[in-house]
């Protein structure tokens with residue numbers, strides 16, 4: 001549990017995709033917090049921005065940040081790979097110390113970072129923020145998120161804490177462990193849960209975005225949920241087996257009923273409506289089961305290709321701690 005805290009090193013990793021509107025708001029706030037951390041807590045704190053193939057002025061902004069402050073490191077991916085890949089790229093570059101993941105849009109208040117660091121120093125490996133309020137998010141998003149955490153909590157054997165985003169601090173050993181998980185479909189919440197170690201939650205109010213719009217619409221969230229479920233559970237495959245068993249049993253019982261009726265009451269064998277209903281029902285179930293298998297097969301296919309998770313276009317590590325605000 002105990003790590004050496006001679007001069008703690010912390011890298012804040014921020015994935016940014018078209019965040020030119022939010023970054024000018026977030027960056028000064030963040031640098032203030034990091035400055036205070038260095039002065040008051042003796043933490044050598046840096047930030048690593050990962051530009052996830054932005055097409056607005058994000059990269060230019062980031063370069064200006066880095067030129068002005070040696071605590072800023074920059075990584076640019078060759079195109080938009082998605083938040084998970086961008087975060088992975090950032091985390092992969094951290095050679096020492098702990099990592100803290102933050103959203104670029106100010107929804108995770110940087111002012112909370114000292115509390116995360118305090119928990120880390122108490123010996124926790126995975127300090128994660130838990131939302132107690134979702135400001136600026138509609139009821140559809142809130143209720144669907146709620147339902148999602150309940151479903152995945154039941155289906156998956158890996159503990160996935162509810163209402164936990166990516167706002168979290170990982171100790172060096174948790175970070176190293178996460179680095180070993182190289183799967184292509186990266187459902188980060190599940191991956192963090194898989195790693196384990198000493199975990200603690202910090203409840204916080206999630207603010208609304210400071211600027212710009214969320215990149216996650218309902219369709220993307222739905223796919224994200226599918227991703228989570230298929231990455232961390234094979235329960236749907238078993239469901240297909242049970243559906244098959246149940247329909248087979250029902251069909252058998254129905255067959256017996258028809259025979260008995262024909263023999264005992266010489267009931268004429270009737271009609272194509274029942275036949276159609278049964279055929280269509282079975283056809284539907286078969287397609288669903290096939291789709292489920294396909295879902296997993298598709299994932300297997302993508303893993304089998306063994307492509308890298310991301311490609312790097314540019315990499316400027318932070319050179320060090322600036323002594324003050326020069």
Ligand code: UDP
Pocket residue numbers: 014015016017018019052080081082083086102103104105107213214215216
């Ligand atoms: N993001 C990214 N690549 C993407 C989409 C989003 O790096 O393809 C970043 C984005 O810049 C932000 C974070 O991921 O820092 C969260 O995105 P967003 O605020 O759109 O998601 P939400 O908070 O609505 O879940």
Ligand code: MG
Pocket residue numbers: 103105107209214
């Ligand atoms: Mg956001």
